[in-house]
Amino acid sequence: MTGTRPDLFDRSLLVVSGKGGVGKTAVAAACARAASRRRARVLLAETEGREGIARLLHVPSPGFAERPTRYGHAVLSITAKAALLEYLALFFRMRTLSRSLQRAKVVDVATDAIPGFRDVMVAGKLYELTWWRAGGERNRDRLPYDLVVVDAPPTGQLLPFLRSSTAYRELIRAGRPHRQLESIDRLLREDTGVVLVAVPEEMSVAETIEAVEALRDAGLPAPIVVVNQVTPPPFPKGVRAAALRLEPSEVVRMLKETDVESDEEAAEDVLRAARDTHVRVREERRYISRLAKSAPVIELPFLYAPSFGPDEVGTLSETLAR
Amino acid sequence: MRVDGKRIVVVCGSGGVGKTTVSAAIALRLAEERERVTVLAVDPAKRLATALGLPKTPGERATIRVQGTRLEAQVLDTKRTFDELVERHAGSKESAQRIYDNRFYKRIADTLSGTHEYMAMERLYELATTEAWDGIVIDTPPTRSALSFLDAPKRMTDFLGGQMLRWLLWPYRKGGRMGLRGVSLGAQAFSKTLGRITGTELLSDLGQFLAAFEGMYDGFKQRAEAVLQLMRDPGTGFVVVTAPEGRSLEEAGHFVERLAEAGMHLMGVVVNRWRMAPALTVPEAVTAALAAGTPSERALAATLDLGRNLQALERRERAATEAFAGSTPEVPLTFVPQLPLDVHDVAGLSEIGGHVLP
Numbered sequence: 001m002t003g004t005r006p007d008l009f010d011r012s013l014l015v016v017s018g019k020g021g022v023g024k025t026a027v028a029a030a031c032a033r034a035a036s037r038r039r040a041r042v043l044l045a046e047t048e049g050r051e052g053i054a055r056l057l058h059v060p061s062p063g064f065a066e067r068p069t070r071y072g073h074a075v076l077s078i079t080a081k082a083a084l085l086e087y088l089a090l091f092f093r094m095r096t097l098s099r100s101l102q103r104a105k106v107v108d109v110a111t112d113a114i115p116g117f118r119d120v121m122v123a124g125k126l127y128e129l130t131w132w133r134a135g136g137e138r139n140r141d142r143l144p145y146d147l148v149v150v151d152a153p154p155t156g157q158l159l160p161f162l163r164s165s166t167a168y169r170e171l172i173r174a175g176r177p178h179r180q181l182e183s184i185d186r187l188l189r190e191d192t193g194v195v196l197v198a199v200p201e202e203m204s205v206a207e208t209i210e211a212v213e214a215l216r217d218a219g220l221p222a223p224i225v226v227v228n229q230v231t232p233p234p235f236p237k238g239v240r241a242a243a244l245r246l247e248p249s250e251v252v253r254m255l256k257e258t259d260v261e262s263d264e265e266a267a268e269d270v271l272r273a274a275r276d277t278h279v280r281v282r283e284e285r286r287y288i289s290r291l292a293k294s295a296p297v298i299e300l301p302f303l304y305a306p307s308f309g310p311d312e313v314g315t316l317s318e319t320l321a322r
Numbered sequence: 323m324r325v326d327g328k329r330i331v332v333v334c335g336s337g338g339v340g341k342t343t344v345s346a347a348i349a350l351r352l353a354e355e356r357e358r359v360t361v362l363a364v365d366p367a368k369r370l371a372t373a374l375g376l377p378k379t380p381g382e383r384a385t386i387r388v389q390g391t392r393l394e395a396q397v398l399d400t401k402r403t404f405d406e407l408v409e410r411h412a413g414s415k416e417s418a419q420r421i422y423d424n425r426f427y428k429r430i431a432d433t434l435s436g437t438h439e440y441m442a443m444e445r446l447y448e449l450a451t452t453e454a455w456d457g458i459v460i461d462t463p464p465t466r467s468a469l470s471f472l473d474a475p476k477r478m479t480d481f482l483g484g485q486m487l488r489w490l491l492w493p494y495r496k497g498g499r500m501g502l503r504g505v506s507l508g509a510q511a512f513s514k515t516l517g518r519i520t521g522t523e524l525l526s527d528l529g530q531f532l533a534a535f536e537g538m539y540d541g542f543k544q545r546a547e548a549v550l551q552l553m554r555d556p557g558t559g560f561v562v563v564t565a566p567e568g569r570s571l572e573e574a575g576h577f578v579e580r581l582a583e584a585g586m587h588l589m590g591v592v593v594n595r596w597r598m599a600p601a602l603t604v605p606e607a608v609t610a611a612l613a614a615g616t617p618s619e620r621a622l623a624a625t626l627d628l629g630r631n632l633q634a635l636e637r638r639e640r641a642a643t644e645a646f647a648g649s650t651p652e653v654p655l656t657f658v659p660q661l662p663l664d665v666h667d668v669a670g671l672s673e674i675g676g677h678v679l680p
Contacts, residue, residue, distance in 0.1 A: 021338025246625065266600070266601055270625055270626065274629075283663055308638075
């Protein structure tokens with residue numbers, strides 16, 4: 001990447017999206033941890049209720065209540081249903097009614113079936129956590145967050161999510177909901193950063209470039225692409241040529257000089273693995289340079305760790321904080 | 323894994339595990355033994371599609387020829403499949419057109435979860451019942467969870483025939499009967515608020531959409547039943563694809579469980595992109611010493627370090643896979659090694675096919 005790195009953490013919201021299987025939750029968690037070194041109140045929120053955060057960070061499942069963690073940021077799991085019930089209780093004094101509706105499963109049907117309803121409810125909750133709290137006087141017990149990092153819907157559903165408040169603002173033309181939707185819309189357009197997580201593979205790269213263009217065409221915030229799981233180059237500078245020239249017999253001989261017994265078959269095996277990795281790295285470079293033409297790119301290394309948990313998230317967060 | 327005379331092979335799994343590649347590889351293997359084989363792909367990678375000669379436009383068909391074998395490939399067109407389904411059940415051109423024009427219907431695939439999954443099954447049913455194939459391999463849409471795939475037909479008919487939704491939307495239905503029994507004050511108040519929040523236009527669209535579907539509901543329901551029957555047929559087998567990684571294996575476990583509950587036949591689980599680490603182990607002190615030596619020795623040190631890293635990775639993947647195998651001991655596992663590059667040609671597919679169906 002050329003030029004200065006864009007600041008990931010200078011907005012109120014950081015929406016992290018990407019296709020399934022690219023490590024979206026891990027990147028979102030790493031962003032939250034890196035941000036919490038610089039900003040006081042940081043929240044990591046998931047929106048799909050799959051308990052991805054709990055599993056990754058080894059913390060109790062957060063539910064619809066903000067919970068502190070030992071990583072410097074709080075966690076929260078947002079569901080459209082809980083957000084709707086909270087909204088009705090907060091603004092329409094429909095606490096009793098909303099309870100009976102919940103029992104009747106009406107809320108499930110509404111959030112499931114009405115286009116964009118789920119999205120606008122989640123967006124509304126993100127607004128509540130940030131701007132609304134910051135401007136509210138009545139809610140001294142609810143402190144606003146400096147930054148909410150959102151483990152957001154996958155790329156395919158990102159655009160409808162970011163545009164849901166615009167769509168609803170056009171449908172509802174008056175009253176408090178209209179004003180609130182206007183604020184949500186401004187929050188999403190003016191005070192939100194978008195991260196698209198990709199892996200250096202053909203399919204992921206093609207889809208990410210499409211998503212960058214779609215965001216640009218829709219006049220939404222320009223995204224930063226985080227390329228996750230980038231294979232580290234197997235050979236340090238200066239020895240690559242020597243490494244590619246190594247013969248199994250040489251390996252056996254050099255190891256024998258250090259009193260390690262081996263055979264040519266085992267040597268050939270490890271040499272092949274290194275050459276394959278080298279080829280892979282070169283292919284990944286091509287994919288990454290293709291991505292870099294469409295958006296600023298930050299790379300995160302593939303980690304050869306015996307497990308993937310809170311410590312590995314910490315390692316990734318150090319790269320992001322740099 | 324063995325095909326055992328299955329005519330239909332459904333390939334499923336969570337997103338990004340290589341489902342399309344595995345389905346194409348299985349289809350290629352089947353085509354070596356059978357006359358008429360087709361593979362139905364869903365959203366294939368561009369380079370894979372180009373290399374194989376898959377059709378560029380969804381809904382179209384193409385013939386792939388590989389060294390004397392021949393198979394047909396097609397790419398799922400969700401919208402067109404849904405349109406055809408509507409056309410079949412609508413009764414008249416006018417009522418079909420009313421549905422096509424509905425704003426809600428136009429966005430149904432984006433908004434109603436499970437639509438892609440259901441349409442994939444619908445298309446498969448069409449192929450299986452109206453055309454003479456000796457083998458049909460179907461790739462499935464990347465699902466958020468295993469459950470949404472199997473639940474799709476039921477969700478769809480539940481939604482279209484949903485009492486709850488009708489009850490909620492009755493004020494917005496054209497010609498909705500006044501004084502519908504069972505509409506409580508609470509629902510009316512909620513309906514009103516919902517109208518205030520979502521816009522009455524949208525709800526009235528949805529109401530009209532449901533009204534248009536009213537006459538088709540029974541046909542839809544029967545069809546969904548028939549699709550489920552086909553899925554349960556002993557001639558239909560499921561292959562679950564997974565990556566050797568915790569989250570993906572967990573999803574695979576859900577799949578296996580749900581398939582068994584639903585009385586469907588699992589052929590096996592494919593653990594894709596299995597990374598085999600080189601076995602050579604060298605003490606770290608030795609590599610540290612080599613790392614300070616001649617260029618050749620430094621190169622060897624880097625190579626051995628990579629070997630050690632790959633071994634750590636293999637341990638992580640092996641532990642995850644063994645935990646999975648332990649919890650589902652009766653399920654046959656097939657390992658497909660990671661190839662150095664993404665698969666995007668027939669040679670790569672043949673290699674994978676050889677691992678999946680030896």
